[in-house]
Amino acid sequence: MMATVMNAIFLQASMESIGVPTRVMTAFRMAEVAEPYIRRRAVRHLEKGRVVIFGAGTGNPFFTTDTAAALRAAEINAEVVLKATNVDGVYDKDPRKNPDATLLEHVSYREVAIQRLSVMDITAITLCQENCIPVVVFNLNQSGNITKALSGQRIGTLIDNEGCDHFKIPKAQEVRKS
Template sequence: MAISTNFFAVFNSIPSTSSSFSSSFTKPSLGSLKHHYGLKVGKPSSNRRLVLSCSSSQMDSNSDTMNIGNGRSQISSASSFGLTMSETTMSRTSYKWQRVLLKVSGEALAGDQTQNIDPKITMSIAREVAAVTRLGIEVAIVVGGGNIFRGSSWAGSSGLDRSSADYIGMLATVMNAIFLQATMESIGIPTRVQTAFRMSEVAEPYIRRRAVRHLEKGRVVIFAAGTGNPFFTTDTAAALRCAEINAEVVLKATNVDGVYDDDPRRNPNARLLDTLTYQEVTSKDLSVMDMTAITLCQENNIPVVVFNLSKPGYISRAIKGERVGTIIGGTRNSMAAKT
């Protein structure tokens, strides 16, 4: 590395004492810097430039000092939630998954069905997600749009073809995503909405690397507009985005406690299943997710946890691997499962 002789001009301009610092501060000598950082300074050449080399062993020993800038964003993201780095590290160790994808159905956002979106439900989701992100867990969300418009139900009405109906349903998911984003940011959660097709005035376009970077910075990313293609459900979009961003699990939040061996509304003796394999879901034709989503999860070894969104604390409990709802294609955390 070559540096100008202005380095010495700046160095020599440092005052030995300053009123803004404590009186114990003294200007370090060039010799002490050379000894501390392993600097070797050659004589100035004719073009008045110095050649400066650093000893790798001594630089490595001071990597904590030299890399302050690289870790600044991580420290600030943790401190912004009122946690120290040691607390964040300790809390992360108790969680089964560190990056998760939460699938929220449109019906769950409607609550008691008296209105399209229930603000109490969105605030409950926001608080649950806040409790998790404050512990360093990275959360992405895929929202459905069934509370506003379901394309498969409206296809054929008034000459509306399936593709057009599905695109209308995708717009409904964008509406839900923007509402959920506003709720989360109202309680201090940095949130980004990314859409599968461009709507630059209201949201970012989906870019995988940008989404991952948002997660690494502690932001919640909400994926809207499904996959951007008709004939695919938001469950398939959840499985696809989970695989793309390298999330470890799909948390499917619904209005039921999990997967039953029969319809609990018709059969009061229906039994809640604790674990299922992908093959059992397909062979028994259980209405958990569509077959495309289940197959995508199976091919990428992505477990799916189906649980009741309305139960307080269930999101964080699901991430810990506790006995919440039904897990498909995975195992419980052996330590948490005993609780």
Template sequence: MGPNSDPINAARQPQMPSMASFGVSVNEAGLAPSRSSYKWQRVLLKVSGEALAGDHSQNIDPKVTMAIAREVASVIRLGIEVAVVVGGGNIFRGSSWTGSSGLDRSSADYIGMLATVMNAIFLQATMESIGIPTRVQTAFRMSEVAEPYIRRRAVRHLEKGRVVIFAAGTGNPFFTTDTAAALRCAEINAEVVLKATNVDGVYDDDPRHNPNARLLETLTYHEITSRDLSVMDMTAITLCQENNIPVVVFNLSKPGNISKALMGEKVGTLIGATWDSTVTMT
């Protein structure tokens, strides 16, 4: 049985908590109750590698992955479908190794893609340890450890209440994992990209240097580009804008923020829409 095969019956794995441990109510088909009352029905959560490192400069902080898993569990029980894209900067950042190290950009980016797979497997193991059915799909084949990315299969997993973690970026060098998040969001028809960071949202100035910097609650795509705000790279922003995908930038480290963002509650900065409407604004 491979790493992404269906879970073994709970009777044969008594040590594995079920979703009922988190108050999950499912029907006979294994589906959660109606989710029509929530702002988002299917969401894509982007978690950077730096966020996974927590207070450390590198590697993975198990407390962070467990916090993510528990908050995802709290919204899965509401019937909200959750996909995740992970970065790899906590292990290897390709752009910082090119040039002086002798690595060409393509090779460095491929190493970075492999780092995202390591993060994805760690996050999958954490989620499954608390009873969340999870699948990892990679942009290039690594069949011994994960499924290949197949859009229809990913959507089917989501419909069955499983979390799908997309790894290896887009599978191509020169593209960021933010761009991968925007691309996968469009492909699986998710309604929003939730970008988990280590800041509360987007500010009108750098809050690290300006104590009077103001948190911006909403922004249009045009404001992002015209003011040259560092939110996502231009390719990712353009993908979201052209496909009418709003983006929420929020602080991962504050307890409860993940579940608030997943349920469409007001948190951080909303780009391309307003909080009282899902209609995108350019």
């Protein structure tokens, strides 16, 4: 969790160096470097036009940083979760083990869960699905991708309720007919 705080502080310094006002909020008290996470305070910072960077997960054991991101997104009514990673998006197979893996540009939460696509843990995906928060998975290491993601340009993989039925998963009513 400390690494997430260090990354948050680094991101804050980078953003503030280009004039973007930010606040870092953490699940643990670290008064010297960040504010404690309080939902109403986070929302107020956003209302004032500040970027809020969350660190230190949820402050509870057994929850991943992906789940923390999904939870915080739901709490502040975020429009999207941006998941920066070291691959170009979500693949149908592990691209490190399978050179024939295909990048999926658009998948549904359901496809992620049923196909066990290793993008986020199931709790995080479910939280996003239940709160209708799309997830954009993109490569952090590719220059310009953060800017593209923040400006809403199409990059990586979009995960939402619709998807593109890459896996031909039968709809609930089709399963009942069978």
